[in-house]
Amino acid sequence: MSSETGFPEKIGGIGHLREPFRTAFRSEIGQGEPVKALIYSPPFSTASFKAAASVMAVTADRWVIAWEQDRQFRMEAADFSDTLLIELTIILLYGQLKVDFVKEGTPVSVAVYFNTVKEKYYQEAMESLLAGIATESKARRQAGEINARVIRDWPLKFRNVALMYSPAGRQLIAGLYWDALYGSGNREIFPACALLRTEKELLLITEEKLSGRFHLHRDQKLGEIITYVPLAHLAGYRILERPRVDTLSLLVHAGYGGETLDIAFPKEQRARVLDLMRSIMRASPLSARAADADGSIR
Secondary structure, three states: OOOOOOOOEEOOOHHHOOOOHHHHHHHHOOOOOOEEEEEEEOOEEOOOOEEOEEEEEEEOOEEEEEEEEOOEEEEEEEEHHHEEEEEEEEEOOEEEEEEEEEEOOEEEEEEEEEEHHHHHHHHHHHHHHHHHHOOOOOOOOOHHHHHHHHHOOOOHHHHHHHHHHOOOOOOOOEEEEEOOEEOHHHOEEEOOEEEEEOOOEEEEEEEOOOOOOOOOOOOOOOEEEEEEEEHHHEEEEEEEOOOOEEEEEEEEEEOOEEEEEEEEEEHHHHHHHHHHHHHHHHHOOOHHHOEOOOOOEO
């Protein structure tokens, strides 16, 4: 295994990992446990941070992530049943895959960083993880025309992200898009966003949020963040009303714990957001926790 390129690599087996990853993964993953994805990312630096060397593995029913930095070695692992959501961030040549999960009843997260030249490896690993979480879906219709209808009015950037980063083979059933909202001094209240429902996930697509309070002009956004919420773990939602901006608060539950994901949106979209969430909860595996007419969890 060569790490001189600085790019992530698919590894053929645990025995091909370098130390200390090889010994740690042999101890964590038994010989009879099939490994669907095994990716090594060498350490690399950007202008703002230094990324550690890392390994991500996905097996038939769980994932394992380990990293080494400054001679410190750490490992986290969780079953699919304890996994809350997955967040993929892509900004030029830098990528981050973050997994939120329940550990001892508390929601925590772990992230790996990688060069986006090989981001496809992490997409494949993420899709294996999502497939392990997902429940059986109903019979499908043809996806092609549904995809075009759902996202045809979105800006080109968001259409491309939806098609590129939706899990392979998924229908795009319904979706919403809204523009960024700015206050005085070009202060960004929330970035441009889209909600996209497949038969097994709810995707939140957002542009990177501008840092700082005030800007002379509205800078071009170069990155996107895609958050995958498995419908099998979506327990309910609330909509919180504000003067200009409402908030959709998703309750995601796994194992013996959960967390909320808050999404700001313009008040004008409230009826459409409600319609989308009601349709999701009617079909949700946790539909017994479905929302009532005003969007609050029973």
